[in-house]
Amino acid sequence: MDKQELGRFLRSRRERLRPQDVGLAPGPRRRTPGLRREEIAVLAHISTEYYVRLEQGRAPRPSGEVLAGIAGALRLTDAESDHLHVLAGTAPIRTGLHRRDVRPSILALLQRLPLTAAIVTSGAFEVLAWNDLAAALMEDFGRLAQADRNLARRAFLGPPGPRTPLYGVSDGAEFRHHVVMRLRVTLTRYPTDPAVTGLVEELRAGSPDFSRLWERHDVQGAPMLTKTFQHPAVGEITVDCDSLTLTDRDQHLVLYTAPPGSRDAEALALLNVLGTDSLKTSGTL
Template structure:
């Protein structure tokens, strides 16, 4: 792909120093999460991804387990949608990838651990602020039943996924609301909603939130949009400009950086 080390590190949520140590063979035991992040950043196809796992001395994701692989086509689509805040989630609602505009609107998730990037855990265990840096106020109560319904469907599709089973067991024991919705067999589709992001730089930003699914894989795209020409659009543009996000949604390259081999 011709990515600079700094660009690869940013896309994968890793430090530049760690990427350099991987290249030089000084970091010899990368975790499955690290390999998955690098595979997404490099837009590897499934066979290439599995080879990367084996090079790291790890077993590739097995059938019956939730995939954290973001297809190359979705990665390319994200690049074209860079001006919009878009987050990519796996079947268990773990944040896998995001656009720079998502980071400036919702807070940069790159410093968060893998477990902290799970939306369901954030909503039921840590509150709506668990996954983002500041409050997000929904306009209805449809999200929580829809998330529980999604996890129930995921458990049917991936009954042997240990992480998913552990997540359900954890939330049933720590969240009375989750346990109630789970035991009631809560169902509910994701619907377009209006949300208010309480951003520390610009105050309230009112956005429409849509959840899109990708045919052929259990990937969800959460897209935030604002009405063209509105005060909210001006606020979002201000955030993009002041946080160094280019007009096409990308982060500007630093001068003098060199490409990875």
């Protein structure tokens, strides 16, 4: 049970609620944002003293029934409720290191996908595997050092080379928020993995934007369904973005496709022919 992080998470969720969100009258002007602790306690059917101690990191481990009541009182989503149970120590936590080895069947699949740019990322946003079209669309990851293949580091601390931080994508702010939320979940699952803890510490120290988003304690956001790349050789490409979770290793298979016959599909087909030479001739490699 991570008492301090549990307390911070509860406080962040409480402060985002308004009285009307839970059926209470707004009442007089409030000194602090969100609901009062005693209001959450009443809604969760627990004592105010116990809830206060939970937020202060001084309470013993709550039962599943108590956590369910608190989750309902705070109007938590399923993902936030799962996160609450992990912090409280009532859900399994991975031990050791997060997996970085990709299943051979997934590696083979990457090469068999027609006109689809595909990558596999770890729980800490390292690009572990990619196909040729992904290298042409984004970057030849094989030319980079392992540390420079990390999309979280690139998003917040900048690229190692001359290309733009996020390959000219249109949803840079949304992606950075997504990175923070997923890293928080990964850190909760792998609290002793130095690669994960070190990355979070590095980003908090080096990026005020990351620190600001980290303090929000968000763990779930809207899915990214499309993404627009500004490619130096073929211009703007808008693709469908689908992320499939490989649950056994906490990895993600990310697929970038375009509707058949569209201008974007033609641009992907051209990149498939040009390969990474399109980046070399543009002076970006």
